[in-house]
Amino acid sequence: MTIPTIRKRADFLAANRGIRVARAGFVLLAQPNGGRGKRFGVTVTKKIGNAVVRNRMKRRFRELLRAALPEAGLPDHDHVLIGRDRGVERDFATMRGELAEALARAAAGKGDPPRRRRPEGRKG
Template identity: 55%
Template sequence: MPTPGFVLLVRKRDDGDDALRVGFTVTKKIGNAVVRNRMKRRFRKLARELVPADGMPGTDFVMIGRSGGIERDYGLLRQDLAKALDKARR
């Protein structure tokens, strides 16, 4: 599910494990190492806040950073992730 700050990939696992797994990736196109790491830190914080409550058991989530994500307000990123998780549940 693409948003202005990231793309969320969701894949249901059929391995009997109910753990939620989250991965993050930000390419060099986005910026230097400092910028990429800052974006990943924001993604990790978002995931800790929203995925345990809104995610689905036994699912893998991957957040792929987009160029607009680093300038995007944290509150808007949070809303984007909440909408994407809601859409994934349907």
């Protein structure tokens, strides 16, 4: 069974209002999607590296999600993985375990607290 992907920016922005579970290599967002089934999306910013690095990371994330979501994914939710800096060099098996743990926390409704906003004008 193939799991549909999220393609519209509005769906990614809506997922940001859901449960957030942060891990060393990624942040998982899970948001109810109104009965559209299990869907997933992947995003990696340019801060992570060049196009080769970002695409490699996205391929790894897609493979992790395709393996984990049929059993561990939340029903009728959008799942978004946001790549983090340390996600490129992490061991695949370690990331698989972290994703399973993050999905379990999201299913239990135990998200991390909302992140702090940086003051305007500050970089880094």
